[in-house]
């Protein structure tokens with residue numbers, strides 16, 4: 001781990017915390033309001049790449065576990081990981097890593113579509129991949145029930161994926177971070 | 182630094198963070214291994230008595246457990262409706278125990294003590310090439326960045342409001358990133374300039 | 381003794397410094413020049429934050445590239461924006477950071493932190509979160525965190541640019557009073573009047589190297605003569 005790895009990971013952990021301050025956006029037609037915080041997952045991967053992005057989420061979650069009230073609504077503490085939705089929180093780590101992995105793969109020809117694919121697979125796919133089975137196991141409900149219950153959040157997450165892709169592509173033009181030492 | 186832990190000294194505050202974490206981990210594992218309702222009831226009772234014995238304010242405990250409590254109630258209701266009342270009791274008792282213990286830990290442990298405990302817990306990771314001192318430094322850096330970013334977010338939102346761009350997430354995130362990445366680069370230099378060796 | 385031996389610094393196509401040679405033995409040296417003239421680049425070369433494209437920079441005979449670690453110990457660096465150089469959340473932790481890097485024993489770290497905080501009247505801020513300090517207090521913290529390491533040389537890159545008048549005085553007084561050799565990049569010409577030597581940067585080189593009585597009027601004329609682009 002270089003000094004740059006540490007500083008960037010710390011920065012995006014703090015950024016994810018700061019996104020929790022933005023007000024919820026109620027989008028007409030969506031079942032639940034969108035919260036900007038989980039945008040941090042896709043931004044970390046999409047801007048920093050796999051390793052630093054994943055590390056940023058490790059740092060963010062470690063601070064939450066340590067008891068900083070960084071989750072939306074001023075929540076925090078180790079209990080977040082032990083409840084039924086703990087898998088979604090832990091999913092932030094592979095979520096950012098996989099988003100970053102794809103963005104690195106697509107880097108030389110990164111456009112909005114490629115970035116969107118990366119954000120959807122990483123920032124949505126990986127997070128649900130951990131979150132749903134965890135929910136099913138802890139709550140003792142069937143996998144299908146857990147999956148359909150989580151479905152309400154998918155449209156909001158898709159909106160976030162579009163936002164994160166826009167940011168990732170403009171950052172590549174104005175302040176490229178991937179390949180930077 | 183703002184934190185969830187209560188700024189007072191109770192007997193639970195005096196218990197080392199590592200001990201509390203170990204108890205939480207053991208209780209968390211144990212509660213998932215038992216199904217006997219009486220034993221589960223015992224777990225819940227202990228989890229309720231701990232915060233009471235330290236006279237933690239009910240409001241603070243409730244505030245931190247509320248989102249989980251709502252979810253637990255929903256799940257219990259679901260299991261009752263699918264005529265599995267036994268499962269409803271099991272699931273809610275287990276989750277209530279774990280959440281209450283975790284909230285109690287969080288309310289009675291300072292962030293700095295938790296960061297130290299995390300650094301200690303990270304020691305075995307040395308074997309896979311993770312330097313625990315770096316873990317500590319990275320966490321401190323993030324704690325140091327948080328108030329700076331909070332202030333910047335408010336500042337940028339004001340500026341965007343003045344330009345009629347309120348509500349646009351991208352209009353907040355882009356300037357935030359450009360300004361803070363420059364800051365991160367400078368900070369990396371400052372760390373190197375003060376003799377920090379990453380190797 | 382600071383020595384530049386035929387130092388060239390390029391960023392891609394852009395040559396920022398072109399074959400600079402000089403040696404510095406004075407205790408108060410100022411660096412002035414227009415925006416983008418290479419002052420910060422010059423400053424960063426001094427403690428090996430960047431390596432010259434060509435040539436060598438030596439501090440007391442130590443090469444800033446080959447003996448990077450020893451040079452970092454000798455040369456402290458204070459940046460323009462205190463927010464970007466405070467590493468730890470609490471004042472005392474930040475002051476101790478550099479000393480931990482020197483691997484000093486705990487007792488000595490404590491004594492030195494106490495001494496430097498007392499020296500700059502900041503004992504009462506000891507356990508304060510750094511982000512709650514005023515701009516001037518933050519810059520004094522940044523300076524203390526560097527001076528506590530007892531470097532022989534301290535480089536300042538525009539240390540007062542972001543400060544109000546009162547805090548500017550506080551910081552310039554601290555710089556004036558410190559025993560170390562100071563190399564100061566600044567646009568505050570009044571402050572530089574008491575220096576021993578002033579280097580004026582322009583067009584990739586040093587166009588004037590003289591005491592302030594000569595160099596400052598030269599620099600004022602130079603800035604007045606260049607038309608806006």
Ligand SMILES: Nc1ncnc2c1ncn2[C@@H]1O[C@H](COP(=O)(O)OP(=O)(O)OP(=O)(O)O)[C@@H](O)[C@H]1O
Nearest residue numbers: 391392394396413414415416417418419420421422
């Ligand atoms: N890492 C870098 N990569 C590319 N170009 C750089 C880099 N660092 C500096 N430059 C360029 O080198 C030139 C000199 O920069 P420098 O920061 O040394 O100027 P300065 O005299 O300190 O200016 P200012 O008064 O604005 O601080 C500028 O054109 C700058 O854009």
Ligand SMILES: [Mg+2]
Nearest residue numbers: 419420421537
């Ligand atoms: Mg400069």
